[in-house]
Amino acid sequence: MAASEGLAIGALARRTGLAVSAIRYYEAQGLISPWRNAGGQRRYQRADIRRLSFVMIAQQFGLTLPEIRRVLSGLPGNRTPTPQDWKAISVQLRAHLDQRIDTLKRLRDNLDGCIGCGCLSLPKCALYNPDDRAKSHGSGPRYLMGDAPEGGCVE
Numbered sequence: 001m002a003a004s005e006g007l008a009i010g011a012l013a014r015r016t017g018l019a020v021s022a023i024r025y026y027e028a029q030g031l032i033s034p035w036r037n038a039g040g041q042r043r044y045q046r047a048d049i050r051r052l053s054f055v056m057i058a059q060q061f062g063l064t065l066p067e068i069r070r071v072l073s074g075l076p077g078n079r080t081p082t083p084q085d086w087k088a089i090s091v092q093l094r095a096h097l098d099q100r101i102d103t104l105k106r107l108r109d110n111l112d113g114c115i116g117c118g119c120l121s122l123p124k125c126a127l128y129n130p131d132d133r134a135k136s137h138g139s140g141p142r143y144l145m146g147d148a149p150e151g152g153c154v155e
Helices: 009-016 020-028 047-060 065-072 083-111 130-137
Strands: none
Touching (some): 009 020, 020 047, 047 065, 065 083
């Protein structure tokens, strides 16, 4: 197959390990942009293999699809990304990954005494949140994400 013919969606699925429906979903999310051949079939660039591989890895890092789309928007659409292109992306992601690592370490360290306890009522518990005070910080397990509770009762 000539490079100008592009990859059929089935070939892209085999190369990436993704289901065809997932590839279509990522297309709908603006993460890849196929073109249509004369018969109306989707065709993908070989660079889309790398783009989709990056999507799968970035999701494991905890990036959302909008964050991934923002990162990928910096890649050239008309050529295969170079090592320099990918290096620029890795620089962008480093701070996110460092923050994620810090959060995971904090979760690990704070949950050692909590897993299986089920009490969620002790003032020293990292999950203790009387009167739902943590909601003022946003959604999610705010204290485990690094927010300090009012009164500083978490040890």
